[in-house]
Amino acid sequence: MGKLTATIGIILECSKNLSKPKLANPKSLSxxxxxxxxVTETYNYLKFIAVILKEKKLKQSLVLSNLSELRDRNLPYAEQMEIIDDIFKSQVSQRLEKYLKTHEALWISLQLRYEPLSQEILTTECAEVFSKLHESKMQNRNTVFSTSTEDVAVGYLDDGYGCGWRYSLCVAAATATAILCHASCETTALATTAGLGIPACVALCGTAQVAAGVYCYDKYCK
Incomplete structure (x- = not known):
């Protein structure tokens, strides 16, 4: 028994000394x-929120205020989801839950393999991801600019064809902020929120970054 305990102790000590891969190459994360x-899941979630705000003609400042109040109440998970649907006047909870679960799984995977990711690194690597995705899409399109009905109607987070690197960097900052904001929601989650982060907090993060996305689109894509 003593030998087994000693062996386990050695294994645990060795595991502590195994360093996570560092982002020595800033392009490795992208x-x-x-x-x-x-990045793409967060981006698509932000677009989803933007569409709902537009379709339901919701005042963003009021939505943010209501979500902030809901977050501070620390209600059970299911109850928060019901109220969030009421705030958005739409069944957004299903899409929100998908984002919650996807973010949790992907973020944990990154945390296990990398040193803590800073806002600066995330923004830079998000921009690189957008740049590569846009380049890939452009090779498969006959036109340069996106004509998606959704994008034109919302005027937000357009695919960025022809908008330039400044747009990619700008919208990357909004996406990176949303990712980190959601991660902070998870660290403050209570048992009543199913371990997925506080839904109202995550909804608040995404809605707040919609304005940033609109700014990026208006500044660099029009």
Whole structure:
């Protein structure tokens, strides 16, 4: 028993000394499939929120105020989801839950393999991901600018064809902020929120970054 305990102790000590891969190469993260999936999922979630705000003609400042109040109440998970649907006047909870679960799984994977990711690194690597995705899409399109009905109607987070690197960097900052904001929601989650982060907090993060996305689109794509 003593030998077994000693062996386990050695294994645990060795595992502590195993260093996580550092981001020595700033381009390495943007080549990580897990990170790419996290960026695109967050981007698509922000677009979803933007569409709802537009379709329901919701005043963003009021939505933010209501979500902030809901977050501070620390209600059970299911109850928060119901109220969030009421705030957005739409069944957004299903899409929100998908984002919650996807973000949690992908973020944990990144945390296990990398040193703490700073806002600066995330923004730079998000921009690189967007740049590569846009380049890939442009090779498969006959036109340069996106004509998606959704994008034109919302005027937000357009695919960025022809908008330039400044747009990619700008919208990357909004996406990176949303990712980190959501991560902070998870660290403050209570048992009543199913371990996925506080839904109202995550909804608040995304809605706040919609304005940033609109700014990027208006400044660099029009």
């Amino acid at each position: 080549e990580d499939r897990v990170f790419i999936n996290l």
